[in-house]
Amino acid sequence: MANLTKSKKVEISKKVQEDLIKNDVIFITFDGLNFGQLQQLRDKLKEYKSSFKIMRNSVLFYASKDGGMIKDDKRPDFFKGPTAAILLSDPDEISNVSKLLVDFSKSNPSLRIKGGFMSKDVITADVVKQISRVGSKKDVMAKLAGSLYASLSNIRNVIEAPIRDLAYVVDALKDQKK
Numbered sequence: 001m002a003n004l005t006k007s008k009k010v011e012i013s014k015k016v017q018e019d020l021i022k023n024d025v026i027f028i029t030f031d032g033l034n035f036g037q038l039q040q041l042r043d044k045l046k047e048y049k050s051s052f053k054i055m056r057n058s059v060l061f062y063a064s065k066d067g068g069m070i071k072d073d074k075r076p077d078f079f080k081g082p083t084a085a086i087l088l089s090d091p092d093e094i095s096n097v098s099k100l101l102v103d104f105s106k107s108n109p110s111l112r113i114k115g116g117f118m119s120k121d122v123i124t125a126d127v128v129k130q131i132s133r134v135g136s137k138k139d140v141m142a143k144l145a146g147s148l149y150a151s152l153s154n155i156r157n158v159i160e161a162p163i164r165d166l167a168y169v170v171d172a173l174k175d176q177k178k
Contacts, residue, residue, distance in 0.1 A: 032110030
């Protein structure tokens with residue numbers, strides 16, 4: 001990208017802007033990872049319908065500013081140093097991708113999570129790490145459904161208790177009269 005004309009840079013920025021608007025994005029730094037490690041990460045990301053793209057910070061900054069994700073002229077810290085963007089085409093996979101990146105960074109300390117955009121809002125590296133601990137949308141929905149079912153079952157038991165107890169008393173009185 002060193003010898004690109006201004007019009008070509010604007011064209012690339014527009015394409016990146018479209019990608020940032022359509023997808024959730026997590027930014028990482030990959031300084032110190034070799035080609036094999038990067039390829040291993042790319043392969044794992046494909047399982048979650050995500051892609052790995054190395055981009056210039058200036059292109060990312062102007063694309064995100066023009067896309068409305070960044071409101072002021074102050075460049076966020078995650079646009080400093082070598083930056084790669086993980087583009088998530090399926091927003092339901094953000095927790096799985098976050099978990100993958102956190103786990104990958106444990107075995108490869110050169111990879112650091114910088115932050116990103118979720119639903120066009122800026123998120124920090126700490127938020128990405130918290131998302132990795134939450135679980136997938138399907139897991140959270142299953143836990144919620146289980147909790148709701150248990151609550152409804154408890155409510156039903158409480159409502160039925162007086163009628164059931166009355167039936168036991170009447171049955172006991174009937175047996176006592178015989």
